[in-house]
Amino acid sequence: MKKKEMLLSIGEASEMLGVSVQTLRNWEKRGYIQSERTPSGHRRYALSDIRPHLQGQPDQKKAFLYVRVSTKKQEESGNLLRQKERLMNYAIKQGLHIAGVHEDVASGLNENRKGLSRLLKEIKNQKISFLIIEYKDRLARFGYSYLENHLRELGCEIIIAEEKQMSEEQELVDDLIAITTFFSARIYGKRGGKKVSTQIIKTIEGGVSDEDDSTIKA
Missing domain, CATH: 3.40.50.1390 (Resolvase, N-terminal catalytic domain)
Structure with missing residues (x-):
């Protein structure tokens, strides 16, 4: 690694790549990317090692x-x-x-x-x-x-x-909750829609938690 090459902190590198700091650490453990350490033990990433993941x-x-x-x-x-x-x-x-x-x-x-x-x-x-x-x-x-x-x-x-x-049942519940809330608000207004959707959500979630042989299918 060249001495004059620009070095980035782990925070700067993670922001540039759009990933979390922990993900960057994991990539390094798996050999996807390399870093060097400062005397105090902090990671520094060369810009030349970051570019391949960007371009x-x-x-x-x-x-x-x-x-x-x-x-x-x-x-x-x-x-x-x-x-x-x-x-x-x-x-x-x-x-x-x-x-x-x-x-x-x-x-x-x-x-x-x-x-x-x-x-x-x-x-x-x-x-x-x-x-x-x-x-x-x-x-x-x-x-x-x-x-x-x-x-x-x-x-x-x-x-x-x-x-x-995720189970098909839980995923379908999440989708139904989202779409019910949206359309209820449009039909009954924000406050009225919230009341309607809350009741429907309770019914849906209650049905899933007490599910028996009849399973909701997506």
Whole structure:
């Protein structure tokens, strides 16, 4: 490593890469990236080691990541960030260049997701080889095959990185809660919609917690 080369602190490097400090530490443990230590033991990252993860190598295939959670509560609890970091780790391990990350906090039933719209537009305008998602329902609950065929025509293949971790019942509950709240507010107004959606949510959640042989199917 050259002495005059620009060195970044772990905070600066994580901000530049758009990942958490802990993710950067994990990457280093797995050999994805290297650092040197100051006399006091602090990590310093050379800009030349950061650039490949920003720009990609000439022969690397580009990949977009798409992450989604159904509710604001899930985002605030860190589910969206953890999902993003899992997919980043997966892409790096596969030797892919992460060209962008698109995200939504919205129901999988919502067809007007801003992140999904930007994703499809950018895939059309750029040469993106892969779209990485955690599992099918992250992209769409209905119409997945249509999106898969559309992306394939654009030269982009979908990679599903993980097996489904959330039960179909819980995921469907989250989607129903989000869409019920939205439409109830539009019909009855913000306050009235909240009362209606609260009652429906209690009914839905009660049905799931007391589920028997009749299982909710997505």
